[in-house]
Amino acid sequence: MHESSIVEGILRIVSDEAARYGAARVSRVSLAVGLLACVEPRTLTACFELLAEGTPAQGAPLDVHLLPLRGACPACGDxxxxxxxxxxxxxxxxxxxxxxxRELYIASIEVPSPDATDLPATAQTMEG
Ligand SMILES: [Zn+2]
Known part of the structure; x- marks a missing residue:
């Protein structure tokens, strides 16, 4: 499925970024999607929920923001x-x-503030 390979790519980036900032998990991921990117936002969020299990993004909501399409009209301009x-x-x-x-990119990745961590460090596992 198209969406699942997109989500796998997103999760790879999210995991890399989380590791880079030393965050055990992320609290929210925002995705910007072009109007013609041919993805179904609801399928994306459903795939994300499923595939995020066992990654730092587990349980984090995926916000999908549709980007407006820009063009140049011969009469009106932009x-x-x-x-x-x-x-x-x-x-x-x-x-x-x-x-x-056709844009599709991660607009932002939020990590919980350090003092808001509710998971003991020992609960993290890299298996799976
Ligand atoms: Zn016009």
Missing amino acids: VETRKRNFSCPSCGHDAVHWTGG
Whole structure:
């Protein structure tokens, strides 16, 4: 499945970042996804929940933010839309030159503050 390989990539990055900052776990992951990235946010979060088990991201919510699509309209100039409707959102021109829309990147990774840790260090295991 498309989404599961994306989530595996995300979890690799999250685990690397958590290790780099010495965080045993992360509390939230925010993902920015272009309108045309061809991923289903609900499938992404479901995959994340499943595959995050046993990683520092276990139990952390995945926020998926859809990015607006930006384009250049011959009549209006720079425009952006959040709909998969490729005519100009302000004048209806259908010759808008859309750019991007296929972005998919981690916008932020939150780690709990050190004094908020509720897991004893010994509860961490690298097995599995
Ligand atoms: Zn326009």
